[in-house]
Amino acid sequence: MGAVQGQGYIGQALGFADVLAVLYFRALHYRAADPAWEGRDRCLLSVGHYAIALYAALIEAGVIPAEELETYGCDTSRLPMSGMAPYTPGMEITGGSLGQGLPIAVGMCLALKAKRSGCFVYNLLSDGELNEGSTWEAVQSASHWKLDNLIAVVDVNDQQADGRSSQVLSFEPLAARWESFGWDAQRVDGNNMASLVDAFDRARTLQDPKPRVILCDTLMGKGVPFLEMRDKAHFIRVDAGEWGHALEVLRGEGVP
């Protein structure tokens, strides 16, 4: 997809791919042929610019046909650069105006409880998004309402538009902040599959009547060394030769 455009949020996508793999193939309940199935777990992409990563997961999950990959970001495509609910099957909300996903998730969780549904709502957000006050309105509210059907997943890649998140607006101690608001917080290596599996299993099976957050430390550009090392990796432009090299490395064929 990135190659079609020659640019994109591929650093985030590579860093967050392991989280999405565990989410879609371990944690989430869904029916690929029926993205609006009432019994599904809801997965909200609050970070709309991570759409490129979610499309890859939705294709692997069988929600979107693989042929559509090549339309990414093109006119009339169902796969716009920033995630939009009216465009894409499996895209629950239009994210991208950061700080909206978690408060929407609070409303969905309240609604699911009113319907006596056992479904979970997962909200995918980023460390940069924790700058937004509305996120913390939702953090307060979720513990007030004891939303044990809410699982927030935070990509902690220490990167946002203007630089390192820790320098733009410091966010530590991160787990302690969420815990102090009454959440069950786990902080894990977001590029370690075993840790992620354990964290998602715990979040889904915990009996405490409180919302859950999984704070995932990830490495932007994970798996492609020249991207991992690239500074200011929020929005990456990659030339055609580099794409080829990156794909070889990811396939285990090339020299890193």
Added chain:
Amino acid sequence: MKPVAGVAAKPRLTTSAMIASIAAPGQRTRQAPFGNALVKLAGERPEIVGMTADLAKYTDLHLFAQAFPDRFYQMGMAEQLLMAAASGMAREGFIPFATTYAVFAARRAYDFICMAIAEERLPVKMVCALPGLTSGYGPSHQATEDIAIFRGMPGLTIVDPCDALEIEQAVPVIAAHEGPVYLRLLRGSVPLVLDEYGYQFELGRAKLLREGGDVLVISSGLMTMRALEAAKLLQADAIAVAVLHSPTIKPLDVDTILREASRGGRLVVVAENHSVIGGLGEAIAAVLLHNRVAPRFHQIGLPDEFLDAGALPTLHDRYGISTDAIARQVKSWL
């Protein structure tokens, strides 16, 4: 209390309470028309829920909370959360009535209403108190530009009801409407006027309440009751004033407005409880211009200023939206 030296001892008009009624002394009123209408409707529509940002009592939603405690959601003083959570509720099949003050909905929660609600055409009903100049608390509580802010939002229906009857009639209609709605709420002891006119609210329709050959006043909200009163005053001066009530600001009833504005060379005056910038007046001016209808045209509305605090009767007179002020202005233009 001793009078201060040099100050005449006369009754002082003090700042109107937050929940002051806009009813004139002796005017017929009904209590909490929104709250009562919602309770009545919710008995038949189980998908209706009530949500507020710490202003249930001040938006008459407390009646719903008492009647349906399990369907009432107190979201705290957090308007962004209120609107986004209402969006989440609507996504799951509910019809949320979300209440706060108009200033907070329009100024603070705009992006959330725009992206989480309007962009996906979700049926959230935003019912917001203190529209225009209906609070004496100054600019922090006076939503003098809420319509200007909301008119640019695609797919949002905007309703500015006149009185208790219209609010009662509008509640089931906006609940049945498929998309998002913003309703400018008059709460508490609300004047009752339109029953005398055999009125029935229809979404998107303007209604001619009074005929008159000299002046056509097109108005919404509480300015319609003021225009009707002003028309009676002007009748004594042999000035015949027609009043066209246009409670749906968006989408406008273009056909009715054009038909009436084209009739008989009358002076056309748009009267609104809102800034003269970006509200009903400018919306109608654009409609007239686009359709090459060019009557003499004036606006009665609030000035493009941050307004004073004080007593509502004083302020309404100062800013030209009292009955007397309407009559004075209309006369000056003839």
